[in-house]
Amino acid sequence: MGRVAGRVAFITGAARGQGRAHAVRLAQEGADIVAVDSCSDVPSLEYPMATVDDLHETEKLVRDLGRRVLARQVDVRDQAGLDQVAADAVETLGGIDIVSANAGVCGCRPTFDLSDTEWQDMLDINLTGVWHTVKAAVPHMISAGRGGSVVLTSSVVTFVGAANVAHYNASKSGVVGLMKTLSAELGKHGIRVNAVHPGNVATDMLFSDSTLRVFCPDLANPTPDDLRDRARTGDVLGQGWVEPVDISNAVLYLASEEARFVTGVSLPVDCGRRIG
Numbered sequence: 098m099g100r101v102a103g104r105v106a107f108i109t110g111a112a113r114g115q116g117r118a119h120a121v122r123l124a125q126e127g128a129d130i131v132a133v134d135s136c137s138d139v140p141s142l143e144y145p146m147a148t149v150d151d152l153h154e155t156e157k158l159v160r161d162l163g164r165r166v167l168a169r170q171v172d173v174r175d176q177a178g179l180d181q182v183a184a185d186a187v188e189t190l191g192g193i194d195i196v197s198a199n200a201g202v203c204g205c206r207p208t209f210d211l212s213d214t215e216w217q218d219m220l221d222i223n224l225t226g227v228w229h230t231v232k233a234a235v236p237h238m239i240s241a242g243r244g245g246s247v248v249l250t251s252s253v254v255t256f257v258g259a260a261n262v263a264h265y266n267a268s269k270s271g272v273v274g275l276m277k278t279l280s281a282e283l284g285k286h287g288i289r290v291n292a293v294h295p296g297n298v299a300t301d302m303l304f305s306d307s308t309l310r311v312f313c314p315d316l317a318n319p320t321p322d323d324l325r326d327r328a329r330t331g332d333v334l335g336q337g338w339v340e341p342v343d344i345s346n347a348v349l350y351l352a353s354e355e356a357r358f359v360t361g362v363s364l365p366v367d368c369g370r371r372i373g
């Protein structure tokens with residue numbers, strides 16, 4: 098019997114990286130998956146988003162585990178699109194029990210060099226997109242009356258601060274405020290709301306040129322190995338980064354009955370970066 102057997106998990110940003118890992122890990126533990134991703138680049142960002150092929154690959158990985166999957170190309174800035182996917186999930190998969198609001202983007206620039214567009218895109222995707230996601234999914238959970246778990250993806254940056262990511266930190270700190278208020282409002286429905294705060298995670302976001310340059314501003318063409326050398330010194334376990342599945346295991350815990358009395362918490366998975 099899997100740890101989330103028979104549940105349906107609604108996951109945004111599921112085409113690659115952590116979102117795909119969450120889809121696979123929850124499916125391994127018996128959940129059916131709603132996999133949402135925009136699969137579309139954002140002009141104000143310096144690295145590409147996932148592709149439709151990436152989303153199909155997530156779909157295949159879940160199906161190969163014997164679980165049902167509903168995969169849709171929708172941008173979290175599109176409330177009507179998310180509402181439609183949630184309605185379709187209820188119709189075809191029988192409801193929604195778990196929400197992983199994971200879709201997010203990152204950019205790096207000194208605060209006063211940020212354009213208004215960079216600022217607004219970051220807030221629209223990382224914060225308003227999370228609000229849209231819970232607004233689409235949670236009313237179905239409330240009306241079904243069987244409780245559930247909502248896990249919002251924040252970042253370790255909210256604990257430590259970091260130069261050149263004001264818009265990112267503002268968005269991820271906003272997610273924590275949203276998490277706390279939602280946990281207060283939804284407890285009476287048996288719905289728990291928590292945040293996971295990844296440190297560095299080995300995904301395309303971390304290995305984008307713009308992020309590599311933040312860690313290695315003195316190098317002309319920094320590589321992931323350069324980043325690892327420097328990032329290792331920043332965490333107490335000396336790792337530099339974790340794998341996407343390490344975040345998935347935290348999401349799985351928060352989604353499962355093992356965390357049945359855990360709500361309103363911020364859970365870092367950061368190798369101790371915030372205290373290093």
Ligand SMILES: NC(=O)c1ccc[n+]([C@@H]2O[C@H](COP(=O)([O-])OP(=O)(O)OC[C@H]3O[C@@H](n4cnc5c(N)ncnc54)[C@H](O)[C@@H]3O)[C@@H](O)[C@H]2O)c1
Nearest residue numbers: 110114115135146147172173200201252295297298300302
């Ligand atoms: N990688 C890290 O080091 C790290 C650290 C802390 C927090 N995070 C957070 O973890 C989450 C997952 O990031 P990741 O590391 O897997 O990066 P990633 O870039 O590999 O994956 C992000 C996914 O979100 C999708 N996406 C982006 N904008 C979207 C939108 N508007 N609508 C729908 N989907 C959209 C992308 O297409 C992509 O598939 C993000 O919220 C990110 O901010 C990442």
